[in-house]
Amino acid sequence: MITDSNEKLLLEGLAKDDKTAIETIYKQNYSTIQAFIVNNNGSVDDARDLFQEAIIVLFEKAKRGDFELSCQIKTYLYSVARRLWLKKLQSQQRFSGEITHLAEVVPVEDELDRHNQKAQEFEMMEKALNGLGEPCKSLLEAYYLQKRNMEEIAGNFGYTNANNAKNQKYKCLMRLKKIFFAQYKNED
Amino acid sequence: MEELQLLEAVERYLSGEMPPEEVTNFEQLRKSDPSVDQMVVQHAMFLHQLTGFGENKSLKHNLQNIHQQLLQDGEIKEALPKAKVVSFLKKYRKVLAAAACIAGVIALSISGLVAYFTPKRTVNEIEQLKRELYSVKVSQKQTQNEINSFKNGSLKPPVTGKFGGTGFLIDGKGYLVTSAHVVAKSDSVYVLKGENFYKAAIVIADENTDIAILKIIDDRFQPKALPYAIHKGSSDLGEPIFTLGFPRTDMVYNQGYLSAKTGYNGDSSTYQITISVNPGNSGGPIFNEAGEVIGVLSGKQTTAEGVVFSSKAKNILKVLEEAKKADSTNNIKLNYASSLKNMDRKTQVKKIEDCIFNVLSY
Numbered sequence: 001m002i003t004d005s006n007e008k009l010l011l012e013g014l015a016k017d018d019k020t021a022i023e024t025i026y027k028q029n030y031s032t033i034q035a036f037i038v039n040n041n042g043s044v045d046d047a048r049d050l051f052q053e054a055i056i057v058l059f060e061k062a063k064r065g066d067f068e069l070s071c072q073i074k075t076y077l078y079s080v081a082r083r084l085w086l087k088k089l090q091s092q093q094r095f096s097g098e099i100t101h102l103a104e105v106v107p108v109e110d111e112l113d114r115h116n117q118k119a120q121e122f123e124m125m126e127k128a129l130n131g132l133g134e135p136c137k138s139l140l141e142a143y144y145l146q147k148r149n150m151e152e153i154a155g156n157f158g159y160t161n162a163n164n165a166k167n168q169k170y171k172c173l174m175r176l177k178k179i180f181f182a183q184y185k186n187e188d
Numbered sequence: 189m190e191e192l193q194l195l196e197a198v199e200r201y202l203s204g205e206m207p208p209e210e211v212t213n214f215e216q217l218r219k220s221d222p223s224v225d226q227m228v229v230q231h232a233m234f235l236h237q238l239t240g241f242g243e244n245k246s247l248k249h250n251l252q253n254i255h256q257q258l259l260q261d262g263e264i265k266e267a268l269p270k271a272k273v274v275s276f277l278k279k280y281r282k283v284l285a286a287a288a289c290i291a292g293v294i295a296l297s298i299s300g301l302v303a304y305f306t307p308k309r310t311v312n313e314i315e316q317l318k319r320e321l322y323s324v325k326v327s328q329k330q331t332q333n334e335i336n337s338f339k340n341g342s343l344k345p346p347v348t349g350k351f352g353g354t355g356f357l358i359d360g361k362g363y364l365v366t367s368a369h370v371v372a373k374s375d376s377v378y379v380l381k382g383e384n385f386y387k388a389a390i391v392i393a394d395e396n397t398d399i400a401i402l403k404i405i406d407d408r409f410q411p412k413a414l415p416y417a418i419h420k421g422s423s424d425l426g427e428p429i430f431t432l433g434f435p436r437t438d439m440v441y442n443q444g445y446l447s448a449k450t451g452y453n454g455d456s457s458t459y460q461i462t463i464s465v466n467p468g469n470s471g472g473p474i475f476n477e478a479g480e481v482i483g484v485l486s487g488k489q490t491t492a493e494g495v496v497f498s499s500k501a502k503n504i505l506k507v508l509e510e511a512k513k514a515d516s517t518n519n520i521k522l523n524y525a526s527s528l529k530n531m532d533r534k535t536q537v538k539k540i541e542d543c544i545f546n547v548l549s550y
Contacts, residue, residue: 017247019254026254030264044266052251059247118240125241144235145242170192170199177234 007073014055015062025055029074033081042085050088054080057108057115071106079105083112128180136172143169194224198231316369316487319352319435319468350549354433354472355379355402356481357543358504359520360412362404365504366471366547367486368393371400374549379404381545388547391518392511397457397503398486400471401511401520402547415539416473417526419480419501425449429461431485432537433472434546441537442469444496446482451497452489458497459483465496471547474498479528479536 013021030051037047054077071079082105129137135157142148142156154165200206201214218225258264353370357363364379371377372395377388379402386406393400423446430443444463451458461474465485474483483498504522511518528536 017243017250019250022247022250023254023258026251026258027263030258034264034266047266048255052248052255055251056244056247063243118244121237122241122244125237141242144238145245166196167192170196173199174192174195177231180234180237181230 010073011058011062014059015065022055025058025073025077029077032074032078036078036082037085040085041089046085046088050081050084051077053084057111060115060118061111075106076108079108080112083108124183125180128176128183131179132172132176135168136175139165139169140172140176194227195231198224198228199235201228202232202235315467315490316367317353317435317465317467317470317485318367318370319466319470350374352434352468352549353470353547354468354485355545355547356432356471356473357412357414357545358401358418358481358522360414361520362409362411363391363520364388364402364404364545364547365473365484366400366402367484367499368395368398368400369486370471370547371402371549376550377402378548378550379545380548381542384408386545392507392514394503394507394510397507398499399484399503399507401504401507403518412543414523414543415527415536416475416479416481416543417523418504419476419478419482420505420524422449422500423459423476423482427482428477429463429474429482430533430537431463431465431469431472431474432540432544433465433469433485434544435466435468437546439541439544439546440469443533455497457503458486458499461496461498462494463496464494473540473544475536475540479526479531479540 010021010025014025033051033054034044034047037050038044042050057080058073058077129140132140139153139157142153143150150162150166150169153169154160154162157165159165159168197206197214201211206214218228255264259266351370351374353366355364355366355370358365371390371393374390377390378385379388380386386404386409388402388404388406391401391403425446425448427446428443429446430441432439432441434440442463442465444461446459447462448460450456451460459474459482461483465472465488469485470487472485473481474485476482480501481504482501484501484504485496486499487497489495489497508518508520508522511520528539531539
């Protein structure tokens with residue numbers, strides 16, 4: 001167990017979506033993972049996608065308040081990216097059975113399962129939002145995603161007052177919920 | 189509208205915007221009404237989901253920006269350190285080549301060995317059910333026939349037969365149907381009923397449908413009325429069937445059912461039937477319950493259990509047409525009305541018996 005205070009700070013920063021922290025993690029780790037992907041049949045674009053997905057997995061872990069990594073951030077990111085890449089190769093039938101290793105790995109399967117589950121749910125949410133249509137989609141995004149206040153939103157969307165905008169928002173929210181849960185049930 | 193207000197209340201409750209006294213009221217409502225409670229839980233989960241989605245989206249967006257930024261600043265490079273892979277290939281080229289050679293040699297020798305030791309499969313998977321007449325049996329039979337011939341002066345074949353099968357009358361004047369393979373390559377054909385041998389001529393033999401038509405050319409033959417009919421239509425799966433034939437010198441009865449409307453490898457001119465038959469049954473009529481001929485038994489698959497094939501009765505009509513074309517004196521009239529309907533099997537067989545012959549080819 002490594003309890004490097006520096007690493008812990010980075011994770012806390014990542015959980016808060018802090019730009020400096022993310023930049024630091026990015027700088028420290030990108031080249032290793034890029035080298036791994038490119039050496040194993042991948043392109044530069046693959047490397048970027050995979051690395052960013054690995055950071056999202058780390059982000060989800062940090063979000064859960066799980067700052068105690070059993071290994072360094074570097075090892076964790078590499079393990080995740082490696083697992084994701086192997087899966088992708090296998091699904092494309094490109095997996096040659098031989099992978100050039102660049103660093104030690106830790107088991108991350110459980111966390112990736114959780115990540116996949118989450119990614120699926122996000123996809124459903126995205127679909128539901130897209131199915132909502134305008135102005136509902138932008139209205140909800142402005143309030144719930146960008147966390148802007150009701151007065152500002154009313155001004156931007158041309159409502160006479162914040163109360164009108166709020167009413168409209170609730171109507172939209174109800175529709176979104178209906179679409180989302182309909183999909184959710186279908187998935188089960 | 190009520191639903192909307194409730195949603196608003198739930199959201200205010202969850203976000204902590206509710207004044208304390210309203211919270212107390214709301215919590216009371218939540219306790220008393222489970223549907224409200226469920227809505228609170230569901231909405232909390234939904235908001236969590238939505239926020240998570242927002243965070244995920246914004247992080248993805250940030251990551252893209254950071255990537256571009258770092259790339260511009262030269263902090264990261266999108267380089268291709270491909271050289272490593274090449275060196276790996278170069279390093280192991282010889283080993284790989286040697287391995288491939290060994291693998292090749294082993295594969296070839298194994299396939300050679302397998303081919304050498306594999307027992308040869310017969311090309312023809314269908315055993316035709318004509319019967320080879322063993323000389324011992326036949327000579328015994330011959331002695332008996334000699335004695336009989338003295339008695340009733342019947343013409344009997346001079347030598348022992350090569351193959352035996354079954355044939356049945358389709359016209360009381362003396363026209364029989366049997367399998368083409370029973371009489372193939374024969375010099376002469378005799379049909380046997382009890383102790384009586386009758387000489388028969390091959391009117392036509394069609395190898396494709398495995399159907400041959402014989403004509404009894406013997407004055408001693410008395411024309412008969414046929415109790416059974418030829419079934420022109422198609423038959424259904426699972427239909428019970430029976431046959432009479434000569435796998436031995438006595439007539440043998442067997443029953444089964446129609447198991448497929450096509451034969452070997454999907455051959456649509458034959459049926460697959462399930463019935464226990466043996467060499468000698470070839471050419472035997474396949475009757476349905478009404479006493480109509482639906483097919484002519486032709487062979488069984490040797491590589492499968494209980495798979496027997498029968499040429500469809502339609503083929504008899506087809507072959508007859510050809511026979512008429514070839515020779516207009518062949519005035520064969522088929523019987524299409526069976527007089528065996530609604531009779532029990534014993535009576536049916538008793539009536540049919542007389543029209544089934546043992547076919548011997550020489």
